[in-house]
Amino acid sequence: MRITASTTSPMLMRLAGERATGALLRDQGTLYLVDGHVVHAESPAAPGIDVLLTAGGALPPQGWQEALSLAGTRHEVGRHLIDSGRITAGELEMCHIGALFDAAFFVLGPASGPTRFRYGVAHWLGRVRPVSAETLERETRRRRALLASVWPCPELDTSPVVPRPPAPGHKLTGRQISLLRLADGVRTPTAIAWALGRPSFHTLIEVRRLAAAGLVEPPRTAEPGLPMLPAPVSDDHPEPDVALLRRVRDALEASL
Incomplete structure (x- = not known):
């Protein structure tokens, strides 16, 4: 071994x-x-x-x-x-x-x-x-690598999920709708997973995707010296900027 x-x-x-x-x-x-x-x-x-x-x-x-x-x-x-x-x-x-x-x-x-x-x-x-x-x-x-590739913000995994209203015309999936219904600014992703009876990792992935699409507030508290997270993706471009996400991830890793 x-x-x-x-x-x-x-x-x-x-x-x-x-x-x-x-x-x-x-x-x-x-x-x-x-x-x-x-x-x-x-x-x-x-x-x-x-x-x-x-x-x-x-x-x-x-x-x-x-x-x-x-x-x-x-x-x-x-x-x-x-x-x-x-x-x-x-x-x-x-x-x-x-x-x-x-x-x-x-x-x-x-x-x-x-x-x-x-x-x-x-x-x-x-x-x-x-x-x-x-x-x-x-x-x-x-799974760790997948989370980082979706949205490089580990704080999302343990922070209360605070929803943002979707842009006009933005269609949510059924899974996203059921998750956001329980996003009351108090429940964390794992608490939502328990309430839905779904695996927690799948919920973490979904929350990071929602954050990347600007549908979930990023955590407001950050460690001193860490770079600020980028602004959410604009409503006209719901797909995340992969290059930008990678730069933010590299900056975060360099600050640790």
């Missing part, structure tokens, strides 16, 4: 090489491993698989609670949902992998506290579709 300078979590890679089983705990959540593969992830910044399943209508809330009560202590909630006919194996797998990558993005983010590993700890969901540590690392880096 090769660990490089760009590795998001050297400890995760070492545990994968050891084929360890247990729970990796960080500031923003937990990764669960079985034989060195990640089988589940949880983060307070990302709606869990229970929220994604029930909010999306794939599973009624009482069906989830029943599975948790009957199979949680055996670590077989996923298997119970399939065997009871509540959902299909394909539905569970798709929702599980989405929840895993979503939570892992935050778990593997910059951490200020200690990273710990508890050997032997198992998750109540059970194994659904294990993911290799290399795959998780690669996807996390890809």
Whole structure:
């Protein structure tokens, strides 16, 4: 197992090489491993698989609670949902992998506290579709790069979402409309994701796209010495100026 300078979590890679089983705990959540593969992830910044399943209508809330009560202590909630006919194996797998990558993005983010590993700890969901540590690392880096390419303002991810009225004739997508309805100047992107029952990362992307199109206020507070963000894109040109965004990103990185 090769660990490089760009590795998001050297400890995760070492545990994968050891084929360890247990729970990796960080500031923003937990990764669960079985034989060195990640089988589940949880983060307070990302709606869990229970929220994604029930909010999306794939599973009624009482069906989830029943599975948790009957199979949680055996670590077989996923298997119970399939065997009871509540959902299909394909539905569970798709929702599980989405929840895993979503939570892992935050778990593997910059951490200020200690990273710990508890050997032997198992998750109540059970194994659904294990993911290799290399795959998780690669996807996390890809998502970070994607966020930066859309709009280089990390403060948007944790700031209350303050909407701006769209320009006359500007058509919003259904996803944008449902997001902006909850943008009350108090909810952050992750709070909106929880309310909508959608993955948090997808919501972060949408908020940055809205900011690039001038439909969301950029955060007003900035660190001393950092350059000001550019003005929103004009109403006549809703597409962001990619060259300008790259220059702002480079300036921000140079100031850190």
